[in-house]
Amino acid sequence: MTIPDPFFNESAAPVAPRPAPLPRLLLSSLLAAVLFTLVCGLAYPLLTTGVAGVLFPNQAGGSLISQNGKVVGSAVLGQNFTAPQYLHGRPSMTNKTDGSGPEPYNAENSGASNWGATNAKLRDTVQERIAAFRQENGLSDSAPVPVDAVTASASGLDPDVSLATALLQVNRIAQARGRQPAEVEKVIRTHLTGRQFGVLGEQRVNVLAVNLALDGMK
Numbered sequence: 420m421t422i423p424d425p426f427f428n429e430s431a432a433p434v435a436p437r438p439a440p441l442p443r444l445l446l447s448s449l450l451a452a453v454l455f456t457l458v459c460g461l462a463y464p465l466l467t468t469g470v471a472g473v474l475f476p477n478q479a480g481g482s483l484i485s486q487n488g489k490v491v492g493s494a495v496l497g498q499n500f501t502a503p504q505y506l507h508g509r510p511s512m513t514n515k516t517d518g519s520g521p522e523p524y525n526a527e528n529s530g531a532s533n534w535g536a537t538n539a540k541l542r543d544t545v546q547e548r549i550a551a552f553r554q555e556n557g558l559s560d561s562a563p564v565p566v567d568a569v570t571a572s573a574s575g576l577d578p579d580v581s582l583a584t585a586l587l588q589v590n591r592i593a594q595a596r597g598r599q600p601a602e603v604e605k606v607i608r609t610h611l612t613g614r615q616f617g618v619l620g621e622q623r624v625n626v627l628a629v630n631l632a633l634d635g636m637k
Contacts, residue, residue: 504595508519513575579623
């Protein structure tokens with residue numbers, strides 16, 4: 420048995436809530452926009468930039484590499500080395516900033532070809548790169564060529580090459596510099612970076628760092 424509520428009136432119509440006045444809604448929206456702009460657009464970026472500058476000053480500054488007091492590049496951005504006395508990096512498919520044509524390692528227009536694995540254009544391009552790599556490094560027609568030597572990275576700015584790709588260039592670099600291959604190989608192995616956590620990726624060398632070291636050989 421339920422006890423009726425003496426204050427409940429079934430005949431009374433429900434009272435609809437009154438909508439907030441338009442000026443109040445506009446003011447609330449404006450205050451919310453200002454608040455989130457200050458927090459997300461100003462406070463958070465300043466906080467993360469400050470923390471990064473304290474904990475990782477080199478990385479926060481762009482991982483810049485200097486020589487004789489002059490910035491010559493970044494450890495995380497590749498450069499387009501083509502001279503025979505230098506270690507060559509991966510192919511790059513970046514274009515000029517205005518889109519008028521190819522410009523390898525253009526840091527202002529990072530990108531890839533977006534060719535899929537079944538694209539005939541990709542297959543033909545890779546075959547051409549394999550032949551060119553073998554020819555410039557004095558390799559036989561059947562010599563294996565590492566995949567990173569003939570394929571571009573997704574960014575087009577990869578600063579590293581695998582140890583295998585670097586070692587295949589030793590004889591060419593040594594001949595161009597009038598050095599012994601063992602001397603060039605020693606420089607390359609001195610700048611070797613191992614697999615991350617011992618298992619991720621491949622052993623690699625930074626192309627710019629190696630080339631600066633080669634120029635500094637006594």
